Amino acid sequence: MTWGWVGVSFFTLMVGLAMAEIASAYPTSGGLYWWAARLSSPRYAPFASWMTGWFNLIGQFAVTAGVDYGIALMLGATISVATHGAWIPSTGATVGLHVLICFTHGVANSLGPTVMRWINSISTWWQVIAPTVLICTIAATAPIHQSSAFVFTHYNNNTGWSSPAYVVLIGLLQAQFTFTGYDASAHMAEETQNAAVSGPVGMIMAIVVSAIVGWGFIIGFLFCIQDLQTTIETTTNFPVMQIIVDCAGPTPAVVLMVILMLACWFCGFATVTSNSRMIYAFSRDGAMPGSRWWHLIDKKRQTPLNAVWLSVIVASLLGLLSVGNATAFSAITSIATIGSYLSYGMPIITKLLNEKQFVRGPLHLGSFSSPIGWVALAWILFITVLFVLPPKAPVTAINMNYTCVAVGAVLIGAGLGYALYARHWFTGPRINLSSEDRSSVHQIERDSFPEIYPSDGISTAESDSKPYAD
Template identity: 70%
Template sequence: MVKLTAEEIDAQDAARLNELGYKQELKRELTSIGNMGMALSVVCISSGLTSLFAYGLNTGGPVVMVWGWVGVCFFTVPVALAMAEISSAYPTSGGLYYWAAQLSSRKYAPFASWMTGWYNLIGQFAVTAGIDFGIALMIGALINIGTDGAWAPTAGSTVGIHVAICFSHGITNSLGPRVMTTINTMSTVWQVVAPVVILITIACKAPTHQSASFVFGYYNNNTGWTMPGYVILTGLLQAQFTMTGYDASAHLSEETKRANIAAPVGMVMAVLVSAVMGWCFIIGFLFCIQDFEATLQTTTNFPVMQIIFDSVGRSGAIVLMVILILACWFCGFASVTANSRMIYAFSRDGAMPGSQHWHVIHQKTKTPLNAVWLSVLIASLLGLPSLGNSTAFSAITSVATIGLYISYGIPIVCKLLNQKQFTRGPLHLGVLSPVIGSIAVLWIIFITILFVLPPQSPVTPISMNYACLAIGLVTLGAGGRFAIDARVWFKGPITNLDAEFGQKKQVQESVDNHDDIHEKVALEP
């Protein structure tokens, strides 16, 4: 096999991007490991599992957390595989909404692309907000322990910390691709090292350990619902929210070398590594609980902090929480990066209000700065409802999960319905593709219905799951805008190859072989 030089690899990547209708504007700094690391950072078990640890303990308890994680990961793998196969064929920053357009019939391609883009965009905004709000909770818990309880986090202080964290991610994401690559390299290592260090430390230092029957079989229900089956299902949110964001590999395709291989591999590996590490993480923390009720009622408002404090004491808890917070900060950084690339790509195709502002590339840093700060602004604003609603955080995580998974599902459905239009890339599923795709779609439909249901009873304005309202507004808003006028001017992804001449051409839409043959025959004399 002939080994290509770096310049030849870049030329091949740029040529493939040209074939898909785009010119190379972003700098390709990410390797295969870097791409996987970015997806691994966005998934980040340290963030998702810890921020919803209290939710898990109250909604089914250890038995649901442990075995629910296994079930969720089992069905997440087919989703990742189905997306990876499409990513290998279409390595663009637009990712999912570009795929939906290419895999739909000519008539429905604009609508499929439009709705996919908006669901993905809203889901990414909510994911970024959820990650950074979780960090704010951690920092509040850390200060509480550091001051020996003299300072307790309030809703206002938590939101203030949340906004500050969002802005820190905006600043670091504005410094260019080299800084991004450096932080991403550190994050890739940290996402593996941090959980291992924390688990080994608390396991060795904990005064006592819970029994295996408690960890693998104890059921706890503080939701107010009396139906165990319902409680168990709603308890899956902790696992499914954590296992989101791996589409970051696709959104960074235009910044990744050999993207048609690196992006799909990065996507799947991020899910598999997170699945194994997440299960160990949950089990390790459950074994180290010293007093279950005291952990639930902790004054830190963060059970993971209480478990660490009870296991290693005040000084050790501060050190380990700093390690954990840093892992989560890396996660938020990667989430803003992926979110901004989606904004850049979607606005490049004219699909967002003010699109002309969001796809501008800063010439010095080669970064979509406006897109970065739009992501930061929206994520900051999404933290504000927590000032008046204690369940707003779980609603944000529901919106993130549902929004992202609907956007994952639409292109997979389009591919299943239009198999002949799909020209597979170097990595594909072969004859198993329809089966894996069907399993993925069924799972997405299931969790979409599940996570709009209220997790607490009685259902009041405070305990209501407003994810149903948020997803409904996105559906009506995006669908309504398309029906009113976007159906006239939005035709799906457009090229930017001639943008410097003030021209934009429609990407040639795929047609199936049958229609193609008939069109050619019709043109013959």
Template identity: 65%
Template sequence: MPPKLTAAEIEANDAARLNELGYKQELKRELGSFGNYGLALSVVCISSGLTSLFSYGLKTGGPVVMVWGWVVVACFTLCVALAMAEISSAYPTSGGLYWWAARLSSKKYAPATSWMTGWFNLIGQFAVTAGIMYGIALMIAATISIGTDGAWVPTVGATVGIHIALCVTEGIANSLGSRVMTTLNNFSTWWQVIAPAVIMITIVAKAPTHQAPKFVFTEFNNDSGWTNTAYVTVVGLLQAQFTLTGYDSSAHMSEETKNAEIAGPVGMTMAVIVSSLMGFLFIIAFLFCIQDFPNTVNTATGFPIMQIMVDCVGKVGAIVMMVMLIIACWQCGFASVAANSRMIYAFSRDGAMPGSQYWHKIDTKRQAPINAVWLSVFIAAILGLPALGNSTAFSAITSVATIGLYISYAVPIFAKIVNKKQFVRGPLHLGRFSDVIGAIAVLWICIITILFVLPPVYPIDAVSMNYSCLLVGLVLFGAGGSWVFSARHWFTGPVINLGNKEEGEVNLENDKKMFKTSDDLEEGADSKEGVKVSEVERVA
């Protein structure tokens, strides 16, 4: 048995491994295995996804699709998480997906795949953060309305105002430094499990009546306007897939995680497993406790979850439990901003964003990318504004979040399958199942990318249209256009930010010779702003 390493030795090993990947240690490693898992669990946050989209689930397929669709989505999502975890173990860096895409692609396509993966991941994270914040705003508005017995009816303007205010609170909390982040994250890790568990037990125990198992596991309900059962079923999977999203946050926090080669992939995988189990129980518990199905589906609050709790425990009890869920969702937003800001930090460190020189700066006192934090919350706040003109904006945001993130998940997994020899296993890997699980993950992502640009409601008009196809197209043409007309001339992939002395003391992935410095790229390479540039070499 190998000797147990001290904390100082683990930290030194983490820093050395990061040096091998081309980066110096700038962020403070405050997260352990439990903390990394907790942050990913908080971002996934079943309290947020299921509460916000419970109405959507009841109308697009109803109980049978919600229950069994969750099982199907959870199984395929676990395949995606396992495929990503394997890569994360090999390359623990905050860049995550776009870094992996560059590392695992051939020399010819590495810069382009890295660029597109990074932008899809970044836009997806912006949308996830915005979706979380807007969902909390809806929850708070509904809770106030119930508490005032309907005397206060939330307007769209009021909801957007709450959304913006919530974004500001998340920015402030994320600006307080790594110790505050660790403390909040530790609390959140337990709260994400305890709060839903307490609520589930309470409503099941207090419900006046319970639905029959036949209703929970077989009842199909379609209020979408579409007549094709199969179409409604697959569109109904969005509730589950949006909820089980964001676990890549474990990878983005790698440079702040101790023993990241193991803690990161374990955190990512465990977050999906625990969320899948808790989400399944959450759905079943609330379906069993529905008292009046039509009244629940068409509740004036817009939140069937709230209506079910009112019917089971009364107004006061429902408000208390709703506040418990809101706290869980706020913590979800906190973790999402943390992960989003680290992606901004890493992408800017490699010069890929406008104003990169501002976004990758580290506040030396708090050892956190404060500028990146506020960019994250600013974009999330702005993304709430379309709701002022279109009631389906929230649904579009959730679709974009799901599609954007999962496209960025697919690229490095596919690149690893195609370029097997370029992948060097980390401490944790899938062995002979690696290619099979990776292929299943990529296929599933292709399927959901098509499904979630489809319009969920009929007839289709300016309000009911699924604008996610337009938004995803804008990302594709925006990032693709900027690549064709500009970035291809200067973006060559991840950048080495080590000093000359540090660079001379480490082996920059010399097993695969991943990096070249600007001195090696004199012919045809354009080093932007004098920064050393790295390029991925094809492995013979």
């Protein structure tokens, strides 16, 4: 937990920098799948766009499910402590709370841009203040503090695997799952002022702030553990809650947990926002079943309501996997991580393979662009293999990591869908930018793909596109 966070933070920053450079050049809500198409050769652009979009879509569904299921675990633990153990959350109850939390995110994302801006403004500060208040409180009230040797060198293995190296590596999932979703800045580009600068800056700041605050959060909790085995075996099903109770007492623990849950709720709210914009953009290009329903905009609220509720429904259904499967939550986080990072990797590799057609935006990496891109790509390939491996031994039908099945299903399903059906009509993403940004991006496209643009310089995609508000 301690050193894995540091290592994952570094390599995630490499991925974020590689993506931010592309986001600065192409600010559009299609984000990753849009970039993959524009940075590929014309022959392979539709396929690259299609596969990127599907992996990003599945990853985002799973991110929302993972965040909301985590909040459900927190809420169940809080109720258990508040009732002095009279109510112990069952798996069914946790799934029910998960569905309820998903519903609240759907409602909040349906209230229009004014309310959403207000929520995001509060979230920006709450995400930093909440963990700081919590850590300071339990550090001040903890009866004892663990030694530095425990925090920075203690090794604990409850997986059943005998290889320390293997256990350390699969333990990286905790940190890597946390560092997902920063592509939200790209998906919100069409609703952001000066998106070519503020979008990539938002992506990098999300990683840097999470790295710093998250590491302090982990260190603080590890120092405040009172009894490791009691914490692991807690009846609340949420070890963090047990640490807070042991340090501050039941009543303060409930208050602190509510503060922390609100921070996580804001996170879940943002994942639904990002997911719905991805659904909107992808369906706008006809790439999803029932596309005509998912890219409709509610004129009163200026929000893709159908896309919002599709995100909520799919995330709710993913929570049902926890019934009867002890490793379902780990599988969901694995799917979220792998799906997201495979979609992050596609525009990075297409850029590396087609450097000459990439025209830098306002923010770029200069001579570090290619080295950082290759490091980012290597890390993505590494974690893709790592997180489909089984987390517990001996491997059974119950504790097996079904991530490989899910990733394989997306790969085969999307691949066959393209080969048998979509390749006949899917030509890649349409453009949906402001007039100024559209003009800038199309000039880049005309320079990169002169063979597919008519002499007057106006593409079919541009002539068909409409402003987001319409």
